[in-house]
Amino acid sequence: MSHSAAQQADPESKTVSVRDHLLWSLFNFSYLNCCCLGFIATVFSVKSRDRKVVGDVEGARHYGSTARSLNIAATVLGILIFIIIIALLASGTLMAMKYGG
Secondary structure, three states: OOHHHHHHHOOOOOOOOOOOOHHHHHHHHHOOOHHHHHHHHHHHHHHHHHHHHHOOHHHHHHHHHHHHHHHHHHHHHHHHHHHHHHHHHHHOOOOOOOOOO
């Protein structure tokens, strides 16, 4: 008997796992906050966690899904901007400032 079959057979175990992506959101908020996407993802992650505590599983899934999408966008944009800056520095188009004369 598998784990999922055991959960379906026992109606008292109503534990539903909804991912809120809070750690990923906090990472994006701290390091890759492009266009404030990391901040917005953190807000949706906290809303998802709040909905989960209240017992609104569908609302928690909706907010968690939105947080996931925003986190993906923030991560991709942050990596692309980092790669573009490194490429511009390597090609000499963008000069790094030199201090001390």
